[in-house]
């Protein structure tokens with residue numbers, strides 16, 4: 037048996053996981069502890085659909101990882117099981133479909149109407165959706181998840197039309213469930229859209245430590261072999277996630293990654309140490325993701341700091357960073373930003389925790405900022421190396437240090 041086979045074999049005969057799929061973020065479990073109230077309330081709002089009446093639109097709000105998506109999908113699944121063909125249920129994630137065109141095209145797909153990826157006007161797609169829905173002579177319940185992403189990117193025109201659509205329908209009806217974890221976005225909504233979307237409102241509070249423990253216990257029973265988790269593992273995952281605004285996704289991620297690390301190490305049990313490692317791994321991933329998506333000039337500022345640290349400069353100031361940054365721009369044939377703007381970029385990176393900037397007093401010379409890297413060298417390299425235009429500069433920063 038070669039090495040690759042061994043990796044595959046170890047996976048197949050996992051001593052840790054019984055079924056790791058149930059820990060995946062998009063898995064909707066059959067039971068959602070501590071969400072009875074929200075489930076029943078949403079169920080009561082949607083129940084008129086069973087009699088062919090149009091349920092009120094619903095607006096669901098709560099912080100990330102509080103079970104909004106899971107509850108919406110769960111209730112829709114149960115409703116569909118009861119209602120059968122009488123009701124059309126649709127689920128659109130507006131972070132993936134973040135243009136008016138895409139949202140409408142996705143909704144059309146639930147009516148078996150094919151809309152080309154591009155090429156039509158949004159008005160035309162809307163017209164086809166209305167016509168297609170009316171032809172069905174049915175009620176459609178459409179979940180628009182992460183609706184803030186759509187509004188921020190493309191405005192609220194489509195929501196305006198969708199909340200008004202029933203006036204254009206003769207034989208069918210549409211109800212909308214809008215979901216968001218960002219209440220601020222409602223400021224961008226037209227007042228009429230806001231009030232019709234919020235005919236009913238549901239708030240999802242963060243999970244407490246005890247609630248997170250129950251959620252993890254239930255999922256762990258399915259996911260892991262018996263007796264594999266050491267006693268402190270679930271409490272530790274729950275405690276970490278409880279501190280981060282009661283985020284069940286975070287808690288489940290920790291548990292899953294801890295299990296994966298244990299498996300990679302060939303361990304027979306998942307320990308608290310595995311959870312701590314999982315935390316570091318997830319944290320690192322987050323930093324690397326942030327770095328990857330930084331604008332080019334921020335990356336150059338970051339590289340300047342890195343280079344200055346490599347040169348063992350003790351007091352790195354905005355002025356020094358700016359001088360080096362200008363050189364890097366020159367090397368890449370870019371026009372440098374002003375020092376004022378670079379100073380703003382430094383503040384932004386400080387806010388993200390990627391740089392640490394401390395204001396120090398220089399007596400009569402005024403005040404200046406002393407700047408250091410706030411992340412590990414490994415994360416920095418991993419986050420920046422993928423960008424072909426800065427890759428060479430990363431190598432250069434490493435030289436002559």
Ligand SMILES: Nc1ncnc2c1ncn2[C@@H]1O[C@H](COP(=O)(O)OP(=O)(O)OP(=O)(O)O)[C@@H](O)[C@H]1O
Nearest residue numbers: 061068069100101102103104105106217251284285
């Ligand atoms: N009460 C619960 N019982 C079991 N699992 C849960 C529960 N609540 C949430 N989860 C799980 O936690 C993860 C996050 O939940 P969900 O995706 O519903 O969060 P959300 O509120 O939609 O977050 P976001 O605002 O980031 O989209 C999912 O894997 C979900 O299955």
Ligand SMILES: [Mg+2]
Nearest residue numbers: 104105106181
């Ligand atoms: Mg969600």
